[in-house]
Structures are given as C-alpha cells and as structure tokens.
Amino acid sequence: MSIMDDLRSRWFAATLSIAAALFFTGALVFSAMTYVSVMDARQNIRLASAIETAEELQNGSLLISLTIELENPSRQVLHITSLSWSVRIYNWSHPDGALIPVAFVYTVPTEFADVGKGEVKVYDYEQLVSDPEVLSNIRGFINHSASEDVDYMLETVPYTHDFRVAAWLGDYEHDYDYSKELYLNDMVKIERRYFGGSYT
Amino acid sequence: MRIKADDWKRALVLSLLSAPAIAFMVFDFVFPNISTPSLDKNLLVAFLMAALFGTPAGYFNRRTDHAILTVFIYISIGYVIAVIAYSAPFLFYDFEVIFPGLYIMFFLNMTVIPLMLLVFGGIVGVIIGQILRESYEREETAQFFSKQH
Numbered sequence: 160m161s162i163m164d165d166l167r168s169r170w171f172a173a174t175l176s177i178a179a180a181l182f183f184t185g186a187l188v189f190s191a192m193t194y195v196s197v198m199d200a201r202q203n204i205r206l207a208s209a210i211e212t213a214e215e216l217q218n219g220s221l222l223i224s225l226t227i228e229l230e231n232p233s234r235q236v237l238h239i240t241s242l243s244w245s246v247r248i249y250n251w252s253h254p255d256g257a258l259i260p261v262a263f264v265y266t267v268p269t270e271f272a273d274v275g276k277g278e279v280k281v282y283d284y285e286q287l288v289s290d291p292e293v294l295s296n297i298r299g300f301i302n303h304s305a306s307e308d309v310d311y312m313l314e315t316v317p318y319t320h321d322f323r324v325a326a327w328l329g330d331y332e333h334d335y336d337y338s339k340e341l342y343l344n345d346m347v348k349i350e351r352r353y354f355g356g357s358y359t
Numbered sequence: 360m361r362i363k364a365d366d367w368k369r370a371l372v373l374s375l376l377s378a379p380a381i382a383f384m385v386f387d388f389v390f391p392n393i394s395t396p397s398l399d400k401n402l403l404v405a406f407l408m409a410a411l412f413g414t415p416a417g418y419f420n421r422r423t424d425h426a427i428l429t430v431f432i433y434i435s436i437g438y439v440i441a442v443i444a445y446s447a448p449f450l451f452y453d454f455e456v457i458f459p460g461l462y463i464m465f466f467l468n469m470t471v472i473p474l475m476l477l478v479f480g481g482i483v484g485v486i487i488g489q490i491l492r493e494s495y496e497r498e499e500t501a502q503f504f505s506k507q508h
Contacts, residue, residue: 162369165419169495176376176415183379190386190394191444197393198448202455333392340400342465343392 197347200233200328206351206358211320215313220289221297223262225320227353229280235328237274237349242266244284245321248300259296261318262286274326282322322353366425373419374433377412381437381477384408386444388473389466402476409477413484418492423485430481438474442466 166173209227216222223246231237243266248259264284274280288294301311311317326349333343352359384405387394398404413430420426445466448454456462 161365162372162419165369166372169419172415172418172491179412180376180379183383186395187379187383187386187440187444190383190390191447193393193395194390194444195448195452195454198452198454331392343390346390347392 196234197328197331200231200235200237201346201349203230203232204237204349204351205230206322206324206353209320209322209353209356209358211318213314213316213318216287218289219294220287221261221294221313222285222287223318224283224285225322226281226283227322229274229282229324229351231274231276231278231280233328234276236276237326237328238330239268239272239274239324239326241323241325242268242272242282243321243323244282246286246318247321248297248316249319250300250303259293259300261288261293261297282324284322319355320353321355323350324352325350362425362428369420370425370429370432373416373429374436376415377433377481378437378440380408380412381434382440382444384477385438385441385470385473389441389445389469402473405473406476406480409480410484410487413481414488414491416481417485417488417490419488420485421492423489426485426489427482430478430485434474434477434481437477438470441470 207228207230209225212222212224214222225244225246229237243264245263246261248261250257250259264286288297297313297316301313301316304311328347328349331343331347333340333347335341335343383394384398387398388400388405391397391399398408412433416426416429416433417423420429442463443450449456461468
C-alpha cells in the first residue's frame with residue numbers, strides 16, 4: 160500500500176497531521192517575519208535633526224536648549240525606558256580634560272512616551288542656567304580660552320550636548336533566567352545617542 | 360535494512376507532516392521572545408511535542424527501522440528550515456548580521472540539547488504511533504470478524 164493510500168484510509172490521523180503541519184508552518188513564517196521586522200527596527204530607528212541653541216538673557220543667565228527627533232519608520236512600537244540630556248563643556252586645554260557641567264535632565268518616561276509605528280517624536284529640552292557657580296565656571300572657561308587667543312561669548316561656547324534614549328521594541332523584552340539568555344534582550348533593546356554633533 | 364524507492368517516498372511525505380513543527384520549535388528555542396506561540400524554552404514541552412510529532416512516523420510506517428529513519432529525515436529537514444528562518448533577515452533582506460563572528464556557531468550552540476531531545480522524543484513518538492496503529496488494526500479486525508458472524 161502506497162503512502163497516499165495509507166493516508167486516505169487513515170484519513171482522521173492524516174487530517175490532524177496535515178492541520179498541525181499547516182499551523183506550525185504559519186507560526187514559523189509569522190515568527191520569522193517578526194524577526195525581520197525587529198531587524199528592520201534595529202537598523203532604521205534613528206535620531207535626527209538636532210538643533211542646539213544657547214542664549215544669554217538680560218539678567219546674565221543662560222538659556223540652553225536642544226530639539227531632536229526620534230524617527231521610528233519600523234512596524235514596531237517603541238517603549239521608551241529612559242531619556243537623558245546633558246550639556247557640558249569639555250576643557251581640552253586642561254591637563255585632565257576637565258568637564259564643566261552645565262545642564263542635566265533625566266527622565267523615566269511613562270507608557271505615554273511610546274513612539275508608534277512610523278512615528279517621529281520630537282524631544283524639546285530647555286534649561287535656564289542661573290546657578291552662579293555654574294555661570295562662574297563657564298566664564299572661567301571663557302577667560303581661560305581668551306588667554307589662549309580663543310574668544311568665546313556665553314552664547315558661543317562649544318557646549319557639548321549628550322542626548323541618550325533607551326527603549327524596548329514591542330513587547331519582546333525577555334524575562335531571562337540566566338546569562339545565556341541576555342542576547343534576547345540585546346536583540347530588542349534600542350539605544351541611540353546624540354553626542355557632540357554625531358548620531359550613534 | 361533495505362530501503363526501496365517507495366519507502367523513501369513514504370519517509371519524505373511523512374517528513375513534510377512533522378518537519379514544520381520541528382523547524383518552529385528549533386527557531387522558537389533560539390528566539391522565544393519574538394516567536395508566536397512560544398514554548399518559552401521549556402524542554403519538557405519540547406519533548407512532549409517531539410513525541411507527538413514522531414507519532415505519524417510510527418503510525419504510517421509498518422517497519423520500525425523505516426520509522427526511525429523518517430524521524431532522522433524530518434528532524435534534518437526541520438533543522439535546515441529553522442536555519443533558513445534564523446537567517447531570513449540576511450538571506451532575503453539586506454540587514455546587517457546581528458552576531459557576525461559566531462553566526463552559525465551561536466545557532467548550533469543554542470540548539471544542540473533540544474536537537475537531541477527532538478530525536479529522542481521522535482523515537483518515543485514512533486513507539487506511540489505503532490502502538491496506536493496496532494490497536495487500530497486489532498479493532499478493525501475484530502469489527503470485520505464480528506460482521507462476518
């Protein structure tokens with residue numbers, strides 16, 4: 160008896176086997192397409208269009224701001240877990256390459272901070288720097304630069320903006336039990352950074 | 360063991376019934392967080408599923424050696440399909456390889472234990488399938504003779 164006759168005569172078991180085969184074929188294709196979509200998101204989600212501004216107010220304070228876009232062209236929703244923005248001045252002429260902190264904002268967003276499929280989210284940060292100690296550090300840097308024949312004003316100091324965003328793709332975060340499964344979270348974790356004018 | 364062309368055909372057709380489940384389970388074992396429905400790396404469930412999908416090989420094969428050969432064939436085909444699914448973003452789309460250095464080694468490393476479990480589960484499934492077949496045939500014979508008298 161050939162296999163086809165056998166399948167026909169045992170039609171009930173054959174039908175169950177064929178149905179299971181079709182189900183798992185569908186599940187495999189769907190899962191592989193999800194995998195493709197995750198790879199797409201990893202490759203194409205990016206920060207863009209950063210605009211940095213620094214303005215000296217009449218009372219001598221400094222208003223510093225950053226506007227930046229997070230583009231999500233993928234088919235995955237992005238659940239933002241942390242956002243941070245800091246502004247510093249790198250004093251390279253100092254032997255230790257000293258840092259002068261200017262502004263810092265860190266936020267742990269709520270569920271409302273999700274970035275939907277194909278959405279572009281604009282982050283707008285602004286901070287008023289009026290702390291006399293911070294302002295005196297900046298002025299110290301300006302004076303120090305002037306002694307090295309580099310002239311800066313409060314508005315033209317080379318402020319280094321550091322913006323970081325961390326997020327999970329969809330609901331694929333894995334509650335791992337041991338270190339061998341760390342790759343699962345690495346695969347669906349998105350971390351992007353804008354630092355000193357470049358995007359990574 | 361002599362295998363005729365008809366036996367190969369039978370093994371191939373039965374492999375088409377069981378290989379998709381094996382492919383899915385292997386893929387799911389590597390990426391349980393993105394696959395649907397996921398077995399969540401549960402080896403007991405994987406073993407039971409392997410036994411279930413080994414059943415057709417035993418049920419539709421009269422000879423045990425042919426049935427076990429079918430198990431090896433469908434696991435090989437399933438594994439190859441799983442590797443293709445694992446490579447889908449890089450084979451069919453222009454994406455960067457996520458683990459470039461140990462791309463295939465990573466897959467082998469992750470799936471070597473479930474692979475052995477799938478073979479063992481398949482052989483157990485063959486035994487279950489043959490018991491079911493014998494039981495079915497016994498019942499069929501009994502019904503045939505009860506009609507005769």
